[in-house]
Amino acid sequence: MAGKHSKWLPLLFVGPALFVLAVFLVYPTIHTILLSFTKGTMLNPGREFVGLANFERLLTADKTFLRLNRWPPSGVLPTTALWVLVFPSLTVGIGLLIAILSDRVRYEATIKSIIFLPMVISSTAASVIFVFVYSPDLTKGVLNAAMTSVFPHFEPITWLGRKELANVAIILAATWTSAGLPTVVLSAAYKGLPREILEAARVDGGNAWQVFWRVSLPMLMRPLTFVTIMLTINALKMVDLILVMTEGGPRGATRVIGFTVWLEIFGNNRVGYGSAVAVILFILVLPAIIYQIRQIRQDLR
């Protein structure tokens, strides 16, 4: 183990990183929690102490944040819930499908590269690409053009301009950019499964389907949980795709919580109110942080 060294030497090694993390992450998070109890602007944050008023307004009075008196519920929190329900499951589902099916074909490397490719381009580039794909102009939007050629009476749709469709459209774009993550993680995990167990299950008369559901899938639980949590966090934190594709529109329909922090702080210059939204976001992510710490603590022992 570690050799004899001066008591202060470790500080030289871990000190700089700890200092930077304290200044840029730990202190700001605490400060933002304090700001959430205040009212103020960027030039004058924390001008006035308002107690829990920001939270009270967000959860009971701000119809753009949470509107429950009309079905279906609308506002930032329900939109965020839609994202959290659809985006991770769709993305993990596609990743799992490709990880397992590509294992049986000879062009495995190629197909995995194709799915992974969008992960290396910026969200901004991906946004531009999908604004083009979704264009209602039949000389540009390949989606509308394809639909028109398949269904003769199809009328081109403004995918990003309709309240009920815009979220689904951005979620599909987000899935396109992110499916590479579950694909490579699950593929690596699948190849690491003990082959004797899979063989034994097959010899015992299980068909491919049964072997998958009863044997492979349960053994993939840890990586599946891991990628699902990561994609859920990404959905909660999402800013850039929405900022570039719709800026939260049409009529606020695509405001998820991460984007709303951006909007309140930088768009509306309501720093206290935006900080309260950030604190709600932080509370939503907190279970994942605790889970992550517990996992690593187990590994350390």
Added chain:
Amino acid sequence: MNLFKAESARGGGRAAGKPSWSHTLIELTRRGPVHVLLIFLAVVWLTPSFGILITSFRAPSDIATSGWWTAFDELGRLSLSNYEDVIADSESAPPGIAQNFLNTIIITVPSTFLPIFLAALAAYGFAWMQFPFRNTLYLLIIGLLIIPLQTTWVPVLRIYNIFDLAGTWPGIWLAHTAYGTSFAIFLLYNFFADLPGEVFDSARVDGASELVIFFRIVLPLSKPALASLAIFQFVWVWNDLLNALIFLQDSNMMPLSAGIRELLGQYGSQWNLLAAGTFISMIVPLMIFFSLQRYFVRGVTAGAVKG
């Protein structure tokens, strides 16, 4: 370990035994749906980028009158003139794509190496030194991995205003360094902890100090991990939009991502320029992907937690 290539022992094993024609035919029919599904997904995944790539080579008049999917009939009409135009546009509408490209490099290079250096020092300390609260501090760093950056924006900007860091290159380097460090520590800690401790011990016996061990033994032994991390952080920073908007503010300092967002707002309909600009912003990440794919994938699978 390359995640894309090889390792398909199960797939390869079947192919090895010289199948007869009829056997191949049976296999194909049985596997038909698998092939159809995979190829369908591959086509769906390629089409969006392919569309913007083809469009970037088409004349504005062609873009206005027909879809990019018809361009295959007249490949001779494709040209590089959109690229010339979007680069030349710099003079009429500063800063322009060329300046954005340069800014991206200025932002990205220090923002790649600084956090890796800081994190390597810290990861060595955490993996191989004894000090009070070591595990607690390490677990705190793990917690910081997934903290939403939204909770840091306003206070960090306050600090930046006090120290005149907003709108400066060191300001954006520092922000990327801070936001990249916890992930880098996590990745490097796992690698360093597996290094052979006996090597360090014998170096100590020979009188080497911890700093010498770190620079002469640990860093050289960790080249694969450092390379993965560098590539991952490089692409991450190259693609960043939000930190640039928050901490740089000045439009003359903006990177490519902000530049093409500007193009989208400015010329919502000039798809020739937009497509060329978008593709210019993708060139470097794509080159890295095609040449250093396995390092990049390793960075993603190792943590996959950053963001």
